[in-house]
Amino acid sequence: MTIIQFQPFASLVEPAFWHALTNLKIDVLKLADDHVPLTATYTSGRTIVDRETGKEIALGCNLTLAGDAFSETPHIPPYAVPAHGIVKNYNTIEEFKAADKTALFNEFSDELWKSIQDGSTDKLTRFLLITFADLKKYKYFYWFAFPAFVAKPAWEIDGEWQSASQVLGDKTLVSVRTSIHSNLPPFFLVRTDGSEPKVAPVADFVKFFDGVPAEHRTIAFVDPSAQPSNPGWPLRNLLAFLAHRHPSLVADGVRVLCWRDDKVPHDGHWKSRFGVVKGVANVQGTGEKPSAVGWEKNVQGKLGPRLADLAPMMDPVRLADQAVDLNLKLMRWRILPELDLDKVANTRCLLLGAGTLGCYVARTLMAWGVRTITFVDSARVSFSNPVRQPLFQFEDCLNGGKPKAACAAENLKKIFPGVNATGHSLNIPMPGHPIPPALVEQTRKDVATLEKLFDEHDAVFLLMDSRESRWLPTVLGAAKGKSLTDRTLDQMCTVTRPGLASLASSTAVELLASVLQHPLGVNAPPPPLPTKDAPHADPHASGSVLGLVPHQLRGYLAEFRTVPIRGAAYARCTGCSDAVLAAYEAQGFDVLLRAFNEPKFLETLTGLDQLYSEGEAALESVDWEVEDEEDDM
Template structure:
């Protein structure tokens, strides 16, 4: 009699699985190479008809692995059954190549054999193994499947040949089986027809189900993933091993139904399922675990791994989206497991100023994974900008120059399409710059736009090139409880600081209130832009200063975001380095969260400074904030145009008078020159 030839399983891996593996590797497994459970599925084999020859062509005996393979509960395709598997990812290609393939397969076959003889269960009969190495920088995945199947000695033979199922069973029987499997798909089952109608049962009930049933009515069936007319699918091999191990006396001859009909046939006699009677000699009894085979061959027909290269077939935007954060995720799982990257990515940042500081801040924010960046600037790109401002090019300067804010946002999207970048050309009204009556309505709209933008963002960066331009966003940011980051440049010095929260928020956090940019001043910001010389019109700094200050500002923001108190994080007290590490101020996983950082490039030195809030501050004092909240735009107009208004509002004028009075009342004794 002919020896039965089984159609081997062939892996069918969806691209979504590799994306799921990427996430699992970076977010969960990291360097862990322990085995992980996963679930695949297979359905009845399918074939198509060749239009030229009219012959049926089998589509393969496939086991499918999708994007949900690592989930505990798999959403199966219609008419499919789940298959449990073991997944093992190696950290290097060398480890993948050197893996002990025999030991790995033996571990799986031990579990299959245990489920047979120990648990008398068919649940693990199709258990498989998948080993991989994921090259996440190139999006290449090396993988090798093993579908372990026990070797039958002697080999199974078939009585005659495989034939159509309707040659053995009548239409009513096949329709009943089909209806049952349609509502309750199962990989293996038993069929008997002794009562005149077909009945189905799990294979585990072999003895009781076939008790007192003539042998010619015993049928063992399975969902067959093969569509080949003369080759049953791979799962049948371990099903036969199960029968020989547990029911040796009754299974030397086995009637097998290979079920392949998920839909009713189009015409009578069109059933695709196959039937055959298999034989094995008495020496085929299984007293101990037999040898197993099952490593999948590659596309060249060799026993070797396969490789999936997703880069050419992936949408470049999606490829970039997964790749840009790779450094951040590696940082988290190798060094800082507590780093909350999602919180950083969701932080919406408003950059007031799209010049040298704005460009470098934006690039560093993107490096940290921030996805929402909005620019505000009223200027256009000039010929002096591109060499110092990395988001602009020479072409942006032509024809009067592109608007800086929109141009910077457009360039960010070219760098990374996944960023939500927008630009707004907007003049920010300033103290010391009165608004003409004809421009009041325009100024009101500009203030409303700025208020709306600050409302829509979580962090505001003050990156302008004048002192007075920072006043209005300082007031609005403080009133709305936003994180305000400030960066200012000198020739070889810089200041980076975070504005402290409002007094009520600081009191609720039981901490000393930190000051803002204006808290050290005893005068209000005034016009510093009129009648400037050429060197005052440009920000004259050492070229390396702006990138240092910009990066420092972003790093301070991220450290603040990671602190459990957020905007209310206290500034570290003056301490030694050892004491600072142990203090509450370093609860951020990234270390210190200082109030101010003053950099001196001439000495290559950075000093942390803490400045208390001033109750007469023209930018963040409660007096100013309440006046803004109560009077709104009318109060702002006074601040913009009336000299001395902010001093009078906050009491700085009285302080000045008191100081002058004290100076006048002091008896300044002049020492005689002869005393020297």
């Protein structure tokens, strides 16, 4: 008698599985560490022929996890059987290392033993997988366990393992192959007491073998091992099941068929093996749970986890894209579960001005996950720019300087290749700045380009440093219903305290994010006015998960404070009043050209000139009393 050496399972994890685990972690599990069911597969043992020696070489006893392992209906390849398990993913490598693996294994094997007591064979090939996914580096630490019960004394083989065709005959094997072809079971019974062999599930053991002589009763299983003398791991739990459920029927030995033939061989060389297995102490049926083993060894042959590093085989751009998304999703998981990150990412942003404000706004937008950023600027990079404008370097200033818009877009993509950044060198005409006749057509083209850019984007940042340059974008934004920041026509300039630009830019981007998260978007109402009972606005009552959505902000850097301002639209505004918008929509470029060429045109169009005249007339009609200086003597 020879003690049986069982060939353990070896995990074979396809890269697609790790991508599926990544998506599961990001979109479903988030910070949870719940047990998640999954399905693997294994096939009968495979061999290959060495071209030099002509000898057959046994491949591993593999259990494979594919990309659809988490699916409720995973694809089962031909001639494969499913094996069900669970995965427990930890959030940190420290948690993974500190996990009580013994307790996990014992809990899992308890469930397996209970299923055996209940007479079920469904869990005989169950497996456990623990993981830690470092999603930023695409490194996955994992450890498989394939619980199997230990026999004391060990199972032995009576004689040696033989070719199944020599013992059972080709006719029996062909009949078995035909019976299981359409629905390959992991375990099954074979009886050979009639003219034709019959096959049945293991659950029908008593009824199927009732009255059948021992020499015609065979227990079969799909054997993932290809070793001639080492049956695969599933046989261990099958024998434990038989010993506990049917001790009297297996007391004299179990005839075992290790099924390894996917198809009937043309040369008559069947790979399936046959043997009679015995184990006296295992058939006593005491009901006590045997000890179990089954943690997989690592590549060094020691009990320990393995590492799958996908980073070397992945596109670095995709790695960066995933890492950026992960940072934002971590923020949502931990702070704001209601945050709609897709709405932010899909917002196309037009930045008018690629200077100090434009550079900082672009960087903050990219940090929020915005993927489409377009710059418009007519200037070139100068030597004073790089120290204040983080998208430029000294080399960009040489030879007259690169065009700022294109250079900013190029450098933004160097920081993160996943961003769709473009730049346009474009002059924005200003009211009160006449257009020479020779440049009218070029100005018409520039305005048409700007109008097209407004149509193609969802949010527009007015990041120029003069109120005249912001006039035309204000008109276009109001006419096209775009979300605008820095919409005021007040005189502003970033050449002040160096920290002001970054603070103002970050505030502008955060304001855009708040607008996007509000159900009414650009039509979100301003914060309520303070009252005696509520001197401060409740940020949770704004309707945006990010808090208040102020229409105007004023910052006081010297006092380190920001004040939301509530104001009403001005009916005579030269940028967004009804009169200006109606004229633009009716006359298009012609009305714009008049605004550029005629200094008083906008005042006349909006009625500001009349308001001014009325004010002057009112002042003149007042009878001012002037005291006589002599009366004061």
